[in-house]
Amino acid sequence: MGKGGKVDIDEPGASSDQKHKTFKWDEVKQNKWIVIENLVYDVSRFSRKHPGGERLMLNHAGQDATDAFLCFHTDMKKVRKYMSPILIGQVMPESDVNPNEERKTELHKDFQNLKLLAEKKGLFKAKPIFFLLHFLQLVLLDLLAAYIIYRSGFANWLAYSIAVACLVIVQAQAGWLQHDFGHLSVFRSNKMNHFVQNIIIGGIMGFSANWWNYRHYQHHAKPNTIKRDPDIRFGPLYLIGKVVPVEFGKKKMAKLPYNLQQFYFFFTLPPLLIPIYFVIETVYFLIKKRKLHIMWISIYLIRWYAMFVPALGLMGTIKLYFLVRVFESVWFVWSTQISHFPMNVDYDKDLSWFRSQLNSTCNIEQSAFNDWVSNHLNFQIEHHLFPTMPRHNYYKIAPDVKELCKKYNIEYQCKTMSQATYDVYNCLKESGELWYEAYNM
Template identity: 45%
Template sequence: MRLEEKLEHTESPVRRSQPCLHDTHQANGKPRANGKAEVCEQQEANGKGDGLRKCLNLYTWQEIQRHNKETDQWLVIDRKVYNVTDWAGKHPGGRRVLNHYAGEDATDAFRAMHLHLSTVRLYLQPLLIGELSPEEPSQEKNKNPQLVEDFRELRKTLETMNMFSANLGFFFLHLAQILVLEVLAWLILRHFGSGWTVTILISFLLTVSQAQSSFLQHDIGHNSMFKKSKWNHLMHKFVMCHLKGLSADWWNYRHFQHHVKPNIYPKDPDIDVGPLFLIGDTQPVKYGKKKIKYIDYEKQHLYFYMVALPLLMPVYFNLQSMQVMYLRKYWADIAWVSSFYIRYFITFGPFYGIFGTVLLIYLVKFMESPWIAYVTQMSHIPMKISRDENHDWLSTQIVATCNIEQSFFNDWFTGHLNFQIEHHLFPTMPRHNYHKVAPLVKSLCAKHGLQYINKPILKAFGDIVRSLKKSAALWMEAYYE
């Protein structure tokens, strides 16, 4: 269940509060020596102005940055300091998402990943322990405050333009496309029988249905379809679990980590592909200097075609989804995913039998795999991959993503993930608005000297292999020196 949905069924944990500064400063107006001047919050109890006063502290960035461990996590959001250590295990987006921003300013990540900010802030209130000292900047000192401010102004502009409002007709049209393909495959099989030609045809139709389901569940998983989170949550279960046979919660916890820290070791699970592949500039050198050679990495750009493309969906994602559902006891997802297999056995079992239906399921996943592998990797693998340097939100996303040229086919084939830059900057934005905001994002990047990459789709496919070949060369140089 998503955080916003939980809150819709939970009373607000706090009353409205008015912060007031106690007389805890020195005569010169500066905080006391440890940078922890007290701030008190007067809370209304039962609607009355008397009573409750919660004493907080003023903190420096130096103090906050020390709380960056899994057992000690502080975040800064809009200059407020929150201790999320105990809450991390309950976070609907997963513990690791919070840990990735421990000791840092998480304001823009918080705004980007949550659709209903006012509701989520109520849940944050009990975790509030203080705020930044008045003389401290709103972000860490290594960040460009003008760039941060310009990006936040852009977001406000887009909110004013209603760019975060979804066109339900657009998404239901895509859902109808998926359902029509599923029904058409069954009607063809029923009318023409289960010969080889028919099997190939229905496999193709089901492959298109599965790929488009991947893109649709991606939209819904980001809360970009319905205004009410509970409807996004329910529809995500239907599309991801019932139509695709994969765990929605597994996808959420994995994918949200990718969004908050894309292409960053070891925080982005999407680049955790070792020891099968070595990617980026640092990992190959590290393996090479340590004389690590699990596989002949010189040929990784070749076995990418034989391993990654055909096996990403039917083996890696499928097995990982099942493993996570079982170990974390996602009972709701297990029930929904079971309905996927039951539906296939009821629909196709009379024609192929149990064993033949299982083969059909994995044939479709096998055929879908290269499609999804190319679309998901073409905008990230060729880009910068590094350790966390704690850059601002815009810079973090722009160096790790690139766009693919727009066309009707590219939009459909990629599920609008050809606008990967805009999607990463504004994950909750409906995809039909990406092309409208792209010129504004490009203009902002030009203003601050950030490279906005937009390439042809075939070049993007080739860049995956070229980047693997480049990483292999770095490994060879370090290994054989």
């Protein structure tokens, strides 16, 4: 690797043929190779071994994946080990460059300069005490909930409600905290990040870190991209954006009254996503990928059994589980989708990293409440641009991101919480109307 994580054509492992062979972009696209810093990599076999999953890498097939590559990876020494054997050459300079491509190249350079600026400011360095306090919050609230349940059980509805509230906070905040470690933004060691992520998402939340990483990295690589982003794969239940609703309408697909989805959405996806869909998807993923190492999930189940069954019984504990999951799910969907649902949803247009993130993501204005309830993911734009940056530094890079947006006339959207919530309703309504009009043509 070159300095700053760039790949050198003269790196060890690259043969003479690899160093001098050149390819046209048409060849790259036809063979579904990937380009990083103008170097061409054949990922057809390696994609199956890629830690982020085969689909993540193939979603960039035939494209320049430089920005995504540099933004996702932190341990370049380890990456170098895998890159050299699949290097096959470099891209041939095009004689006639499209003005749009020139502009895209300029934006790429400016974004990389912005990333270097963030590194110089130390914005990729985490504050251990910040994450330690958040972890202690989870432990204390979990123990408090167990103590309240042990002392009161179902007898005191107020005490029981307080215990439920504590557990909901634990699960929601644990989700944000494991998210930090999953993005490798806390420790320098990737192994340590993944280890702590397993403790939190497995032992505290009862889900698989492998499953979460597999789906979440795809979302970051191609947000709001049809057939690429798992977070917008709603099947026949909901239609969002302006493209899919029209396609469904023209094909006379009417499995549900989509012109009413702005109403039934709030009573279906928010409360049911985590307790139903995520549980089913996790089990399916673990079986399909043969990742049956369920030690961490077992710790979660044993912990809940020991903490609540003696006071509530088995059925009472199951009821508590679903009650907590429903409220957690509403919190999660509300906090995350207000930054994505109302934004552009389309097929992959191979936009630059910077432009694609801004097209599909918006911020929620900063406040003590908004920062806490979303754990600084109200700075969703900055998080998507710099996924390995510790979240307590997002606000520091935000002014520089705004300046770059102004230079390229890219809209930087920042909304109030109420406006963002209303926009979810409004975008569902608009998409439903588009379907209805196309269906009745």
